[in-house]
Amino acid sequence: MTPLVRLAGVSKVYPRVHHPRERLRAFGSLLLGREPARGALVLNDVSLEVRRGQSLGIIGENGAGKSTLLKVLTGVIEPTRGTVECRARTAALLELGAGFQPDFSGMDNVRMKSAILGMSERDLDQRLDDILAFADIGQYIHEPVKHYSSGMVVRLGFAVVVASRPELLITDEVLAVGDESFQKKCIRWIDDFIENDGTLLLVSHSMYLVQKLCRHALWLRGGRVEEYGDAHRVTQDYLAWHEARNRAEELHRAEERGVHGHYAVHSLELTTPSGGETPVLATGDALSVDMVMRSPDGRVPVGMIGIVRVDGTPVYGVCTEDAAGCVRPVTGQEDQFHVCLELPDLALLPGQYTLRGHALDPEGMRVCDTMERTFRVRGETREFGMVRLAHRWR
Amino acid sequence: MAKSLTRGFDAAFFRHLVVRQVRQDYLENLTGFAWLVIQPLLLLSVYAFVFTQIFKARISDAGEIGFVPFLAVAFWPWTAFSEAILKSSGAIANHAALVSKVAFANEQLPLATVTATFLMHGIGYLAVLLVLQLLGTDVHWLWLPVALILLVLLWLLACAIALFASSLQVFVRDVAQILPPLMTFWFFTTPILYSVSMLPDFLAGIMAWNPMTWFVVQFRDLLLFGRFEPGLAGLAMIVAVPLLFVLSLAWFRKFSGHFEDFL
Structure with missing residues (x-):
C-alpha cells in the first residue's frame, strides 16, 4: 500500500x-x-x-x-x-x-x-x-x-x-x-x-x-x-528528556537553597531492580529511596518523601514523623542523617513521575529543602489514572 | 497543456474571491451599485470640462465626433486595465494570513482581483456607451461583441502583468511604490487623451510598440467609427498576450512556494 x-x-x-x-x-x-x-x-x-x-x-x-x-x-x-x-x-x-x-x-x-x-x-x-x-x-x-x-x-x-x-x-x-x-x-x-x-x-x-x-x-x-x-x-x-533538562536547573536551585536553609537534603538516590541513571521500572516493581539529610545543629530533622506525576499532581507522600527511629545518624558524619524508604510494590501506571525528598525542621513544621529525582514507569496499558488499585473482576 | 494551466484552479473558490472583491470594492457603500455607474460618469464630466473648456482640446481626426466620446471610449478600458494591475499587485501581500496558512493555488488571488475590476468597469463601460448614445453620439453597437472580445484579451494582458507584479511585490516591496507612477507614465504615453495622428512621426513609430496603443485605437475604431482593422499587430497580440500570460503564470508558480518566507 x-x-x-x-x-x-x-x-x-x-x-x-x-x-x-x-x-x-x-x-x-x-x-x-x-x-x-x-x-x-x-x-x-x-x-x-x-x-x-x-x-x-x-x-x-x-x-x-x-x-x-x-x-x-x-x-x-x-x-x-x-x-x-x-x-x-x-x-x-x-x-x-x-x-x-x-x-x-x-x-x-x-x-x-x-x-x-x-x-x-x-x-x-x-x-x-x-x-x-x-x-x-x-x-x-x-x-x-x-x-x-x-x-x-x-x-x-x-x-x-x-x-x-x-x-x-x-x-x-x-x-x-x-x-x-x-x-x-x-x-x-x-x-x-x-x-x-x-x-x-x-x-x-x-x-x-x-x-x-x-x-x-x-x-x-x-x-x-x-x-x-x-x-x-x-x-x-x-517527557524524560524534558525532565532531565529541567533537573540540572532544579538541582542547582535546590543546592542554593540548601546552603542558606537550615536543614538540607544532601543526597537522594533511587534504586530499582534495573538500576541505571534515570530509573525505569514496570508497574509493580520495587523501588527503594535513600535520602541523606544534613542538620547544622545536630538535631534530628524530619524527612518526607513524595511522588508526583510529571504535571505536578500528587500521587502519594509519607513522612518520617509517623515512623519513630527511622531517621538514623550516618556513622562518622555527625551532621548527617539517613532515611531509607522501600516501596515493594509500586503500582504506578506507565508515565513519567517525580520523586521528591524534603528535609523538614525537627518539629516537622517547615520544609527547609527539597530535592527531586525523576523516574519512569514503562509499558502500555488500557488502564486509566495513575495507580493500579488492587482489583478483581467477579 | 490546458490541464496544467488550470492546476489547482477551483471555480467555486475563484467565484467567491471575485464576488468578495466586488463587494469589498464597489458594493460596500449604501448606494454601491448606483455609484458603479455614477462615479465613471462624474469622472467623465470632469475630464470633459477640463479638456473641452480649459484646454480647448481638438482632435483632428475625430471628425464630427467630439472630444468626450473620443476620450470616453478609450478611457474606460484603460481605467479597468490600470486599476486592475494596481489593485492586484498587492493581492498576495494583502492576504498574507491566508497565503501563509492555507494551501491553495495562490494565483487565484491576483486573478480574482483583475477579474472583479474588469467586471465592474465593464458594466461601467456599457453605461457610459449608453449615455454617449443618449447624448447624440452614434455608437456602433453592432461592433460591441468584438469590442468585448478585445476587452477579454485586455483582461488577459492585465492578468499576465498582475501575476508578475503581485509575485514580485512579495519579494521586492518597492514595487508598490514604483507601480503607480509607472502606470501614470503608461497612461500618458498611450493615445487616450490625444490621437496618434497628432504626434511627430518618430514618436508615433515608438508608440506603435505600446500594446495599449493598439487596444485604444481598436476600441475607438470599433465603437465610434464602426470599422475593424486589427492588422498585423492584432495577429501579434492574439499570439503574444496568451503567451505572456502562460509565461507569467509559470513564473508565479515557480515562486509561490516561497511567498511565505517573505511575507
Missing part, C-alpha cells in the same frame, strides 16, 4: 528578510535557484511516512519546527531540499479561522472556507445544517466574524472542516482552544474519524492526546527527527 503522505529528506531554510538588502539578497538566491546564503535551518533532513488510517503525533518544544513541517506537508511552502508527496483530500487546521475574513459574516466565511476545502456548492447546501449544528453559534452566523469570540471562530472553523470529510486531517494545537464541552466534541469526532479509516496528523503539547489519538509519534528537536515510532515510547522519552 502506498503511503498517504511521504516526506523524504526534507529541509527548510528560512532566509533572513528583515532588511531590504537581505530581502534582495534572498530573492537573488531564489532567482538563481540557490539555497539562501544566510537563514535559519528550521527543518533538517526530515523523513516520514503516514499510511491510511495510521495517525501520527508530532511533538517537540516551541520552535522545534512542527508548524513548518505541517506547512511543508500541506504545500503552503516549498521545502529547500527533499521531496513531499501527499495524495489525500486534506483538510488542514493550521490555525482555525485562517482564511476567515473578519469583515464578512460567518455564513460568507463558511462558503469561502468550504470552497477552499474543495466542497462544491451542492455539497455545502446539503451539509450546511450539519455545519451550523456542529458550530452551535446560533444567530451569530449572520454577524461579521470580527464580532466573534475566539472560541466561536474555532467552532465554526472546525465545523466546516468536519463537513468537508477529509481523508487526512492536519491539526496544529487546535484543540487547546474552545471550551471543555466543545473540545470533547472535537475529540469524539476525531476518534470517530480515526475509527472510520481517517488519518490524522496531530501537533500537540498534550502527550495525553498524542497517546490517545495516535499510534505513531515523531519527536522534532531543533528541526531534526529525534525519535520516530510508537507513540507511547516516543512521548515517554520526550
